Amino acid sequence: MEDTLFKILDYGVYGTAVLVILIGLYGALVKRSLLKIVIGLSIIDSGINLLLVAIGYLKGGTAPIFSPGYLDNPKIMVDPIPQALVLTAIVIGFGVTAVALALVIRLYRHHGTLHIDEIRNLKW
Amino acid sequence: MKKFVVILLLAVMGYYISITFFDIGFGDSHLVEGVVPVKDAYLNETVNSLNVANTVTSIVVNFRGFDTLGEVTVLFLAVTALGGILYKKRHQAGERSVLFSASKVVTSGSKLLFPAIVLLGAYVFIHGHLSPGGGFQGGVIIATGFLLMLLAYENFTVGHNTLSVIESLAGITFAGVGIWGLIYGGSFLENFLPVGTLNDLFSGGVIPIIYIAVGFKVAAELTGVIYTVLHEKG
């Protein structure tokens, strides 16, 4: 039973993460609205973060916190580094999204539309 | 047409990424043989020489504190960039672009909740080295408090300069601590304070100081972001 669960998780977590990334990419590449593109980019970030944190998981591991009493009863811990990285990645993702949204506001102000095909003054 | 091409492309890419990660495997050690991972040293050093309970915090603030400094900078830059991008010549401060009337229930509730939220945030970042959470998490919680207030009250204002000063001071603290470490400890962000005992509030040397600074900074910056966007005339 547990084995099958892990089997599903084996593929499931990575699969989900990759799927999220792909959905985000699809949104960013196909959707015509700037806002949807920004959302797509955010979704990519989420997928990446999911993937990142999943790398660090160890079966049966606990959170990497030496809470009181832990040292008396040590258990295997999950990898803390990806978690730290994800923390950084999330914040950076936030920063980028904020800038992206600001740009969308600027573009809307300038062009009066959010349709990406109409925002093509710079080309060739 | 374009959609199908994109889907095809993404499918190919997804396939390759997926099989790579499936091959790497989930939930067990996927390192190549003979490699000693850095995390073992981290876990070891965290509890033995830093006396910090939360390994993630020790990594974020100490081992990889440089990343975090960069990360804080990214946030700071995002706020600066936001101001720069959305700058308009005749900027009417205090005039909100989105006006709505919140109901009495919301306003009263917000007023009640706001101190609690700020308190929770402060708790989270102060105890960042002991329990899950930290400066970022705490800062975000505080910022949600301000978001709540901004949503509830049309005329709720946050001093722009105040935010800026807090932000700067927090940033200076972080960078200053780092340089202090360089001067007294020999390397940037060196933990030059005594580390105390494990699971004490005052333990981990400079880690809590930095995390508190980060907490203030994140709170101020996120509030600043919300505030700036909210005062943007479309």
Place this chain on the structure above:
Amino acid sequence: METIFLIFILFLGGAIVTWMAGKLGNIVQDILFLATILVPSYLFYTNVATGYAIDFNVGGIELSWGINAFGWLFSLIVLGLGAFAAFYAVSFMKGKERRGAFYLNFILSIMAMLGILMSQDLISFFIFWEIMTWSSYIMVVYNGNDVQRIGIKYFVFSAIGAYAMLMAIVLIKSMTGSFMIESLISSYTSFSYDMQILIPVLLLTGFGVKAAIMPLHVWAPGAYSNAPMAYTSIFSGSLSKMGIYGMVIVFTTMLSYVPEGVWFRGVVAWLGGFTAVFGTLWAIKQDDAKKLLAYSSVAQLGYIIVGVAIGTPLAMMAGLFLAVMHAIFKGTLFMVVGAIERQTGTSNFTEVTGLIRKMPWTFVAALMSIIALAGIPPLGGFVGKWMLYESLITSDHYLLVIVIFFSSTAAFLYCYKFLFGFFLGQEEEEWAHVKEAPALMVVPMVILAGLTFLLGTYPGIILKPIANGMQTLGYGMTQGQLWDTSIILNEWGNQVVLQPILYAILGIFVFFVIFVTIKGYKNTRYVTTKDISSSGEVPLAHENLTFSQGFFQPFLRAVEPAMRRQIDKYYTAIANGLESLFDFTRRIYTGNGQTYAIFVIVFVVILLIFKNSIFG
């Protein structure tokens, strides 16, 4: 301080100071300019011994500067003509815009040419070559006419040539490990067969562009005619000789070591022959004196190339002698056009007529240069052409002789057109006010024209340096032996057989001139050229009957099939095609961010799909 360095420092410093000195007043600038040309030239001829070289190191590259006898020969062309042209230029540029830039580039061109001659290694050779290219380019576009077409054409062809040369240089470096010309020459025979072919091809392309050889000549007419005439005289006179200089080295060193050299010689000689023919035909067609002379330069360079490419001692001597002569008479002729343009404001035959009495000294210079150009005895061009014919016949290049002879006969057509168009024909009221050019312009012209006579009678003056130079190039012959290869030269290199003939010519000429002039001189009075019996009627004063439109129309109709296909048109077609293609490439950047993002995904997907073949 080494004199060689001092020369270049003086040139460079003088150029910059002259350029900057515009604010100090024109006179100061002029004096600085002349001093910058003359002082280093003086130093060069007094303090630099042939055969001496100095080695030094820049950026980890061994360089060597010095001069050998062959370079010294060309230095006569560069510095000699340069000095005359400089005096001319001072007067020519009076009251024009951007004198500083003109002087700067003039000096830089002279410096670069001297540098080319003094380079004993390929890198400094290339550096000076490129300085020469861009300084002359600035002169080509200097007047601002049609710069995007003519200027760019010049630069593109120069770049093609220069880059072909650069490619050869880096290949040589990778094979010999050194940039020295000596090491190239000494190790050439050990190159692989491909390289033995490729390197001369690349080098000849490089030199061929400057020497305006057939398929690479299309820049020349526009460039020569577009530059200020004071500069064109050295542009056509000296600068093009740098290509000849390089070709001579390639032919006499590398290509004489390998059997394939014969093919190169044949091909280049024939290209030179065609250049001569088509250059001449196009020159005949031109109505603008500058264009005419430009095409004529192309044609004349064709002769020189033929001589150089054939490369027998006599042919080489002919080529080099023609090179010197061409520098002199073509330099003079461009100066003449400059003088006329300065005095009348146009250089078009259809507009200017009958200047002979207005600008007599200019006419004398033009007449003598034209006679020299046409290769008519007694002037200098004849000796060169003679040696060329003789060498071609004795080396069994019979068809080439005919080609050359045809071109040289056809050259009379444009020679006549040049003289008639400007100086003869009816004197028009419109040009009644025209005065002779200033003395500073006339004197260099006349002196140069006189030189053509001197060298026609005493070619030994210049044949001596030529013989010395050819000894440096590996022609193992003494001066006397060299001169014995030609029928007409004596042991001093002067014309032995022809001298009586020259005296005879002069004697007969003078006799009949005196006869025609003296006989009834008192009764003969001068009448204007309006005073003619045109079908029994005398034309009115304002009527101009000068025949200037459609000159040589019948001849051009006869040769029309040969001129229908212009190489220029093909180049233009290629260039246009490329530009359209490039217009297409820039459309890859559609302006849509999503498209760019899709490019990224496509890139990743391609790498992913082919990852094993790329990284495997």
Place this chain on the structure above:
Amino acid sequence: MDSIWFKLLGVVVSFIVAFTVGMTYMGLSRKITARVQNRKGPPFYQNFIDAMKLGSKTSAIHHGVMQHFGPAFLMVSSVMSLMIIPVLNNGMWFSNLNFHGDLIFLLYIMVFGPLGMALGAGQTGNPNSAIGVTRGLSQMVGFEIPWVMALVALMIQYHTTSIVDLMNIQVESGTWLIFSSPFAFIAAVLAMLGMFRYSPFDIVGAPTELASGPMSENGGKYLFTMMSSASVFAFAKLTLYVDLFLGGASNLIELLIKTFVIYMIPVLYGVVSPRYRTEQSIRYFWGWPTFFGLLAILYAVFF
């Protein structure tokens, strides 16, 4: 024998002979042409009368210095040709100035005259002169090609650039070059048609079109010089042909006969042909004559 005075004597004597013969031939040609065209024609000595008349006339006007130079240039060309070309075999005439390369030199000096004369004509300001000159120069480029080809073929075949050498070869072998290099002869003769500028190649002077072209503003002493020059030049050219192809001549009578035969070729060709246009004339010379020239060269190279 080498003294300068002897050479001068040679020049003067040659000149007088050439002048006389040339004038006579030209007079004869006028007569013959007239008879063919069923006219009576002038007497054969008419040219002498003309020349005397012109020479004694006083010119009233001139158009400038080049007009003086023009005839002189022309004279230089013809006299020089005369001096270069050996008149009789075996040095039986004044050797004058012939030397080991005179064939090439001749190519040059023969075209020099027209150019110099063209300059003189140019200064007169008469448009007809200029037009005539352009035609003349164009046509010259036309016939020079076969002419040069023929000469080059001879040079190839006999490895010499000296006319004397060629003559000696003919004397020694007893075979005239007309037989040993026939194609060169054909090309040279066809080129000669243009050289003499008789109809159909009389486009330069073209009396009815251009009022005698380059000469139209010249009269008196100028025209006299030109005429003399033309007659000397005609003699020189004819002698050259005889020297090159007909084995030269051992005495003056033989020379006269041979030259007259050669001379009749252009004259008779001319009387039956209407005038060409310039481009036609040029194309004519670049057709068959050039073809024969090429044949001559091939023949010379391979045989």
Place this chain on the structure above:
Amino acid sequence: MVGTPVLFVAIPLLAAFLIPLFGMIWKESVRVIPGIVLAYLLVLAINLMNYVMVNGPIVEVIAGWAPPLGINLVFSAFSGFLVTLMVFLGLIVWMYSYRFKRNVDFEPAKKYFLLLMMLITGSVGMVLTGDIFNLFVFIEITSISAYALTAFYTGRDSAEASFKYLMLGSLASAFLLIAIMIIYSQLGTLNMADIGSKMHLMKPAYKIMAIIFLFTALGIEAEIFPLNGWAPDAYAEAPGPVGAAFAGIVVKAAIYASIRIIYTLFDLSGAYDLLIVIGMITLIVAETAAIRQEKLKRMLAYSSIGQMGLVMVAFGMGTEEGVFAALFLMFNHAIIKSLLFLSGSYLVYNSKDKLIKEVNGIGKFLPITSFLFVLGSFAIVGLPPFAGFWSKLSVLTAAADSNMLLIIALVLIVSIIEVVYYMRVVNRIYFFKKDESVSTQRPTLNALIAMITLGAIVLIVGFYPDAVTGFLHRASADLMDKAGYINDVLTLN
């Protein structure tokens, strides 16, 4: 040793946080402080460079943890050279923009200088860092500053350019993280030297996956075709000095990162060939696109992309000569392209569309600026005796030594295209009639000083290339010495 490499990051960050505070007290400080910081960093860089040339690379640890644990910075001959160059250019750009657009308000001006400083800091961090995730952080610092600076002018289409940049930049960071994950999952470390030493243990399939994503991610920043859609827009729409900073600083850092990864981290020989092929395609496409441009800065942008392609080609040769050539090219390009951007933006200062035809006949009105632009044009197309010639020569020599005839031929053919479009502009500047409606703006003194400094360097290096070749040789030897790099980092205490 007067300082440590970490100050290159720490001091600007501290200053960045201080600027808002000082700005409240003394407004001018927002302009002055970045300049002081950059000047200090330049002094520091020169001092450290002197030290490094004598004593070998400096490896600095952060937070006192020896390299596999902590983050480390490496100031070697290679990275130090680039850092010095970047800081110098940063100072030039600062100097140029010191009084620029005096009509710009205080608020945006404050942000402009702050962001400019952080742009340089981020780039310097990218070069210095020895940790692959830290590299990611610095890339993001650089990118966000770049997005904001690109969108600096509100009146133009700059937001559009910035948005495109941001889209591709986001993809780049996503790919970079995927690659980092793959490497981390296998080797359990993020330190570049550590990764380099253990790379041979990794399964080739993972290695290839990792390098594909890393290469793509860094390729986006390094303007490789077809990943460079953002570049022309961003260059063209950003303020002139920022364009110079992009060409001279940001791209250099990205190239450094990709080269460091290919040379030090991975041991895949296919990557070198890929560099050559991609570099060549980039060169060709960019130069052919440049020839048909109508806008000046856009043309310069394409030219810049093309030059980067050439740099890639040179790096792809994999020989020390190739690296030397590439570094020389990077140096020259940084100086010359900055000069072109700086002078070019004064040529089209008042123009709205920045069209090339608007520079017609401007040489008479802006003599010095025009002269400098022409000098830059001559230098960038590689005409001797200017700086660009030596680098072009070294590229070709390196290619010849690697027997790459086709590469030589293609590079030279493309150079002809380059010549054409630069000369067209030069012709317009001097030999066309000026359009009356175009108004000109005289450069301010500070801008002139900045431009003349660059012009002087172009001339000095042209006449005396030894001024830099010594450093370049050391730097290229340093890059080639992979074992030395790993050794220096990993044997620290």
